[in-house]
Amino acid sequence: MPRSPLLLALLNPVNLAMLALVAAAGLCSAWWLAPIGFVLWLVMVIVIARDPGLQMTFTRQSRQPLAQRYQIRFDRLERARFSVFNALSQASPQLRRSLEPVELALDELVEHAYQLCLRMSALDNNLAVQQISSDFAGEIAKMEKNIAETTDPAARREFEATLQSLQTRQAQLKAISALLSRFEAQMTGTVSAVDGVVTGVVSLKGRAPQFAAEKIPALLQIIQTEQNELAQFDLEIEKTPIF
Numbered sequence: 001m002p003r004s005p006l007l008l009a010l011l012n013p014v015n016l017a018m019l020a021l022v023a024a025a026g027l028c029s030a031w032w033l034a035p036i037g038f039v040l041w042l043v044m045v046i047v048i049a050r051d052p053g054l055q056m057t058f059t060r061q062s063r064q065p066l067a068q069r070y071q072i073r074f075d076r077l078e079r080a081r082f083s084v085f086n087a088l089s090q091a092s093p094q095l096r097r098s099l100e101p102v103e104l105a106l107d108e109l110v111e112h113a114y115q116l117c118l119r120m121s122a123l124d125n126n127l128a129v130q131q132i133s134s135d136f137a138g139e140i141a142k143m144e145k146n147i148a149e150t151t152d153p154a155a156r157r158e159f160e161a162t163l164q165s166l167q168t169r170q171a172q173l174k175a176i177s178a179l180l181s182r183f184e185a186q187m188t189g190t191v192s193a194v195d196g197v198v199t200g201v202v203s204l205k206g207r208a209p210q211f212a213a214e215k216i217p218a219l220l221q222i223i224q225t226e227q228n229e230l231a232q233f234d235l236e237i238e239k240t241p242i243f
Contacts, residue, residue: 063114067121073187074117080194081110087202094209099201102216105223106197112230113190119237120183127176136170176240183233190226197222 066074084103088096143163150156200219204212 064118066114066117067124069124069184070117070121070187073184073191074114076191077110077113077187077194080191080198081106083198084201087198087205091205092209095204095207095212098209098212098216099204102197102201102219102223105220105227106194109190109194109223109227109230112227113187116183116230116233116237117187120180120233123176123237123240124180127173127180130173134169136166136173140166140170179233179236179240186229186233190230193222193226 065071084106088099088103091099140163143159143166146159147156147163150159197219200215204215
């Protein structure tokens, strides 16, 4: 199980050493240094616990696994997110401030994609179970044969109702399968678009903040376009029946 940033901060060797010094001060004649030392120790813990890199790593390690076809693509998205973070951590403070909207927008896109991947993975797993446990083609053929052979009106109505139910369910599963495949294609496109954003951000390293400011709207537009396309899948999945 991954360790939280707070736990990592508490176990940091420097922080442990500071805490030991605080305890030693409390046991010695300089007891009045203990409260000051404790405050300094607490500040050090908070600073480390709030480190963006640690928080991103913890979030990444804590994520639930996705269906394989989505996991591969989402991993690439998350690596792109880390690439932008690393690039900006090495940039000048002015450039980091200029590109902060891009970084925040990318964070939101990656999180949105993950939540959608989770929901699509649940659908994908459910579809696989349905396909294994149900023989729609065989059951439909059987109902059609029963309808053709029966002379009892009541039995015919039962067979026809069952046939309609089977056909409806089969059509719904086909629609779900198509939705999952389209989302897989969408994730591929999103990864490609985000790779372009990463290239754009990296190319701005060493450039003047004024130059970067001119490029930011185009980078934000790429991210917003992907957000809009993912939002369409949010709407579609809400209408999708779950068996």
